Amino acid sequence: MVLLFRNLALLLAILLPQTVQAELVTKYDPVIYDPEVPEIVAIVGTIDARTPLNFSRALEEMPRATEVILASDGGSVLPALTIAREIDRLKLNTTILPDTGCYSACAFLFFAGNERASSGELGVHQISSDSGDLESGQLALSDMMDVLSDYNVPDDVIVDMLRTPPEEMHIYTPEQLATLGIIGTSSSRVAKPTTPTADMSKKDLAAAFVQDFNRLWSLPNAQAVDTLAEKYALTVNYYGKSLTNFAVIEDKRAFAERWPLREYLIEPGSTAINCDELTCRVETIVAWQTSAPERGARSRGRALQSLTLVWNGSGFRISVEDGTVLERQ
Template sequence: MRIGVGVWSLFAGFLAVIPHAHAAVSIEKLQIQGGETVLVVRGEFEFGDRPEALSAAVAQSGARVVTFNSNGGNVHAAMAFGRTIRALGLETVQLRAAECASACALAFVGGARRTAEPGSIGVHQSSFSGDAALDGHEAVAAVQAMTAEIMTYLIEMGVDPKLLQLSLSIPSSDIRYLTAGEMTQFGVTTSVPTTNQTVTAAAGNSPPMKQGSTIAAPSEEARALRFIADYHDAWSRANPEAMGFMNTAYADSVSFYGKTVSRDDVLKEKAAFAERWPQRAYSVKYRSERVVCAATCTVSGVVEWFAHSLRRAKSSSGIADFSLIWDPSTSRIMSETGKVLAVDRKAREPARIISQWHDQNGDCRGGSGDSDETWKACDRREAIGAKLQAVGWCFGRDGEAGYQMEWHACGR
């Protein structure tokens, strides 16, 4: 979907009549010309907010764009929404007429593609809730832990962690709204507008705008590779988020392992597998991907997995190749096939995924801090680490020095 200034004006008109809420976030639908839907995340993020509501809204509406009307809230909830937005491959767009400040900025950068008007994204220091009773030592430890989590998240989302340095320089009682140059510099936005697109309102009170701008899109090969990464990231998440992504990932008719079936048939099979193996880590081996695009894109590669069922006390581990035909015009899978190359009998730990983590950790820690490849390795390491945590594995224990830390089953 291409978003222009006309859409931004439409959002502004729609959001202007909705007062800011100081309650848990809600998700509202905004229809634009052609029947396409944009989701509006409104209100303050709270600890109990569940991003599964966003996944359900995407599955129901088919929306591919999210915008915000939020002045912040709980940092962890905002990052959970951001990760869900990324797993679903959604685009985020932000307007100066609305507001996305404080923790909301973390949710915004979850967008696979991000566009914002100058002055629409606000940052400042994080703060504790008024009822958080912490002594000096606890407060220092909590601040350090939160800072580390936010930095890890920003790197995971492809944002320069120097943004955090700027945020920490602004008191929590104040807000610093980013300029267009700063958003580009820090990687908060990923694209710049070009000209001439008309969008009219299908809902709301805004008049049509006859002059606007479209977002420059990445190459189809880059989009296809991004989709494959998002696909396996989503499949490694909890079942509601995983199925929320799958609901939007397939065409109405799919060539599925040599048989032409309906999208509903594919989803039933995916849902049955997810129910059988509720904890999953699927990670594509770095540099195994191949992509060729013409009218459609053929993407192939090698993926390693570890799956676990606590209820059945069973685990599965192995390696497989995969091949997808993906339609860049619809962002849907038209064909899927593959074969298992090896299964690790009686596997009880995600050794393959841990090995991938160590490979990327070595490139991250051993590379030059001035090299983009180093930062990309760090991004891959964090993404793999999140998958290991999803299957119940933790890195290090309290009181251990960095050189002592290893991956282990959480709680052991």
Template sequence: MSKTNNSLSCLDRALIELRAQLARILSTVMGAKVGVLRFFLLALIASGIFAHSARADIALERITTEKGVLLLLRGSFALSDDPQALAREVATTGAKVITFDSDGGNVVTAIAYGRVIRAVGLSTFQLRSGQCASACALAFVGGTIRYAEPGAIGVHQSSFSPGDILDGHTAVAAVQQMTAQIMTYLLEMGVDPKLLQLSLSVPPDDMRYLTAAEMAEYKVTAGFQDAAPEGVSSSAAIATPTVEHTAREEVVEPLSNEDKALAFVASYYEAWSRGNAEALTFMDRAYSETISFYGKPKSRVYVVDEKVKFVMRWPVRAYNVKPGTATVSCGTYCAVVGIVDWYAKRDIGETISSGSARFLISWDPSTGKIVTESGEVLEMDKNAVSPLRILSQWYDQNAVCRGGIGNSEASAAACANREAIAAKLNAVGWCHDAEGKAGYQLDWQRCGGTGDQNVSAVALSSKASIPRSAQYPVTGRFSGKTKLPDFRGRDRPFNSFRTRIRDGMREGPNFAGHYSVVQIGCGTGCLFAIVGDNNTGKPANFPRGGEDNPSMQLHFELGSRLLAAQWLDYNANKCVVEFFDYDRKTWSLVRKVDVGLSDACYRAVADNLR
């Protein structure tokens, strides 16, 4: 009995010393109220006493104190984890704070937990004696208030597990997609995306533990200055003299960062729709010195050089954000996401590009510069002869403008949008056919006439040598219910694209009798493909695509094993078409044909092969 009492006495003394140490830390850094301070002390001490090594899946533990419940999230993040379990635990316990004992795990799952943490309003708190490293850092930054001791948060490169064997194209696309997801998430949480650059500089087998200065700089820690000590009023509550005015003054509310960000994006696409000189002048001033450009860190000089190459290829341009699609979220940076419709035309040969894309622009309100640009093509209009999507926007806005009630805000906004769109259409050579017609009869046509296209097909040196689909017939066609891939087991390397693959395969075979060709965008002019066997459910990579084969287009048929891949060879300034025979196991290159200079790649594959 005496030994037990002595042991408890030693433990009590240790707890007293630890309480004092934590009190100094928290009162200095957080300025928390006394009651809240004590709550953190007791909870964190308890978590230290009962700490165990991390397990291979997530477990939530309740640490009950006299002031409430603190949650301890323990284990490695896995795809099988349910982030909503945390939301249910918060609803049950009323917990306000969460801490971690985790060495990382699956990045996507960690991000999902971080979003739940933010949604339910939890604060995150981490001592150096605990463990929050790798993907756990992403969950930690979900906290509304975030405190961590120096050395408590570790970061390094996110990498595939040793058991994942991915070919180059899939790995590049997966890394690009994951980088964009992490970047978007950090912006949502108000964290400086430069944290990602720091993480990428640390090898996967090493760990960089952040200093207090680094956590403050990258906004990993934030919010504790908002909690004032008990009995001390905030500066906002200090009484100020009342000034009486003899006349009513109109107060003009300053624009919010959200409004400024949306205005910047509108200006960006307006400038991009002007002549080359004006467009490039704007672009040269629009970017920060270092940018995350479609998932990769690039210099401003590099990005502007890419813009120069683009405007030289497509000197006639009209880009307009689809009304009602743009959303903005501001923290340290403002992330604007939306859909933009475009029309572009070559100055030679009347070649036209038209389509719709999703964009992400992250804008720094302190500098007025872009820090992140990314996006993906949603649709492309084959054989377009007009700016049909821009015209569609004009007709939609015209209907609201003319059909609006009085001076409603919606009607006024639609009228303003209509005029802005009309200016862009005029700039690319499209005019109202307005003479002698009422407003509701207005129509659009090419300025000065219809301007019929005069696009000549590329003359192939030997059309007889081009493989034809009929020469590669299938031996049978799949019938029955499609079997989907096993993303948790055999087909785990394809898990990052499981939704796109499932959706594509559920539509049934579209190639070689048994297969579904699923095409996935990886940025502007970037495409790769995965081919799923509807009989076995096994997916396979197509050997072309990604950054190595820009502007790729595919041509294939259900009744043939032949697949044609057209892509742009920048080094040779040529457009090439490669023909592959797929025999259920391997892709055999049958022939490679040059179909013209780079311009030819802006035509459909079938057009180039006629």
């Protein structure tokens, strides 16, 4: 929450251009707007029981609004879900500005956006019921899961949300949001992983996972390394050694720093997959090329990539990684 109001001046500059002398309307706090900027409303502050009504009132006075700027530390879950539904119904866009944040219950509003954009922070964690009793918490969780499903939120994000205690916050950078497919238009965002069905078998999902794994490893360092952490189990048999997820990512980070430009492509027809109830073993041939312009170094070749994937109920994680260089040029 440290970023929440650090750049409130930027928010005010957007809502209140220097050429306009009008003042921001704050009577529907935490919903604010500038009548001279009819396309934008903002939610700046904590979401409580009155916020859905105030949001509706503000939109009645700003019927041309197409974008909701979010700078909130969260608040009550059910009011946030109500606002999210309204954002979705009206096909409003949601935005997090640089040096600001949208945390906790505010995330539901962001996910509801027809087009999502972020240059700041998005933070998620477990929900806690306002009343504190188990039954209310279960109902709130059920409502939350329905909303996240409707907005096509990736399973990885839902897992992060459920695993992060209420007193902590799992924060995504703009680069991570882009990689996860959270930002963009509703038609261009990446769909969340699908569970095996008659139409898409576990082998199909394993093949797609390995394809995506190599695609991510080919991205620039800032996007590739941290994103790969979500692809590995907590403990990995990594080229014959038992390593923690953190140790694997540190090894990947060291390699990425040595070879900042990478491209890994699966050779068509080279993939073999064998699955049982819980795991899939995937062997495929990958053509790779790496370079380090600052060192004037290049490397390319072909390798047999061997991965064992463990199904955790919502997606695969790598439990074993091994490989053999077949050709080096």
